[in-house]
Amino acid sequence: xxxxxxxxxxxxxxxxxxxxxxxxxxxxxxxxxxxxxxxxxxxxxxxxxxxxxxxxxxxxxxxxxxxxxxxxxxxxxxxxxxxxxxxxxxxxxxxxxxxxxxxxxxxxxxxxxxxxxxxxxxxxxxxxxxxxxxxxxxxxxxxxxxxxxxxxxxxxxxxxxxxxxxxxxxxxxxxxxxxxxxxxxxxxxxxxxxxxxxxxxxxxxxxxxxxxxxxxxxxxxxxxxxxxxxxxxxxxxxxxxxxxxxxxxxxxxxxxxxxxxxxxxxxxxxxxxxxxxxxxxxxxxxxxxxxxxxxxxxxxxxxxxxxxxxxxxxxxxxxxxxxxxxxxx
Numbered sequence: 001x002x003x004x005x006x007x008x009x010x011x012x013x014x015x016x017x018x019x020x021x022x023x024x025x026x027x028x029x030x031x032x033x034x035x036x037x038x039x040x041x042x043x044x045x046x047x048x049x050x051x052x053x054x055x056x057x058x059x060x061x062x063x064x065x066x067x068x069x070x071x072x073x074x075x076x077x078x079x080x081x082x083x084x085x086x087x088x089x090x091x092x093x094x095x096x097x098x099x100x101x102x103x104x105x106x107x108x109x110x111x112x113x114x115x116x117x118x119x120x121x122x123x124x125x126x127x128x129x130x131x132x133x134x135x136x137x138x139x140x141x142x143x144x145x146x147x148x149x150x151x152x153x154x155x156x157x158x159x160x161x162x163x164x165x166x167x168x169x170x171x172x173x174x175x176x177x178x179x180x181x182x183x184x185x186x187x188x189x190x191x192x193x194x195x196x197x198x199x200x201x202x203x204x205x206x207x208x209x210x211x212x213x214x215x216x217x218x219x220x221x222x223x224x225x226x227x228x229x230x231x232x233x234x235x236x237x238x239x240x241x242x243x244x245x246x247x248x249x250x251x252x253x254x255x256x257x258x259x260x261x262x263x264x265x266x267x268x269x270x271x272x273x274x275x276x277x278x279x280x281x282x283x284x285x286x287x288x289x290x291x292x293x294x295x296x297x298x299x300x301x302x303x304x305x306x307x308x309x310x311x312x313x314x315x316x317x318x319x320x321x322x323x324x325x326x327x328x329x
Contacts, residue, residue: 014072163282173252186254188218194269196262202313208233264311
């Protein structure tokens with residue numbers, strides 16, 4: 001990626017809010033390596049407003065003075081529509097997500113061979129074909145994109161995520177008095193299917209009678225089937241949502257954090273490193289990871305970095321227990 005931007009004039013475009021950590025990461029890289037960088041994006045929380053704002057600004061933007069056009073999050077929404085405007089420019093995209101993979105295989109909103117499925121696959125394929133360089137979140141993901149869309153592996157380059165260092169850094173937050181003698185375990189997530197939330201909830205059920213353990217579960221559990229799995233116990237606290245700074249404080253007081261991904265049935269879970277793993281690493285917190293190829297790209301087994309079989313609640317519960325037994329030995 002750095003070869004495409006070093007010493008170049010770059011136009012960076014994104015439809016994701018500009019304070020999104022992936023955008024922040026990429027803009028910082030551009031400002032470090034590029035000669036100059038112009039950013040077209042928006043801080044608005046309203047997605048439709050952001051897309052319309054970006055489209056309007058691109059319509060009246062001259063690209064003649066730029067060497068490289070870098071389309072960030074969801075290039076599928078930009079590149080196919082402005083391909084003529086960007087011709088003769090070096091095109092770099094962040095293929096952070098495949099729309100086909102996300103909506104057909106991960107979230108299963110459409111069947112892969114349905115009309116919407118075929119459309120999303122073609123849109124992904126066409127977007128990738130227009131790019132000179134594609135960055136993605138893991139080597140494993142890039143390998144999958146190359147195979148799925150029949151493109152050379154040399155097109156794909158990993159750019160691993162990073163946690164916001166202004167929010168997530170090593171800190172030891174004092175435990176509340178009532179939890180001072182507890183082993184605190186934390187999980188947080190947006191409760192997407194690939195995260196394997198059901199595995200986490202089932203694993204927690206093994207600890208309802210173990211009062212020396214305490215669990216924080218942070219995330220909006222709206223699905224009724226998941227709600228039925230939620231163990232009810234005085235040593236489990238469910239929190240629907242927290243601002244990032246408050247989340248960091250909660251992570252700081254936890255002894256062990258669950259990263260994942262834990263889903264065994266969704267293939268994407270094996271190809272991505274969960275964002276929370278980067279956060280736990282930045283805060284130097286012990287964590288449990290799903291045993292998959294993507295996680296092994298950055299992490300190696302260690303006393304504070306534990307791998308477990310994905311989709312196995314019993315294995316996850318045993319790993320939690322074993323961690324504290326070794327810690328107290």
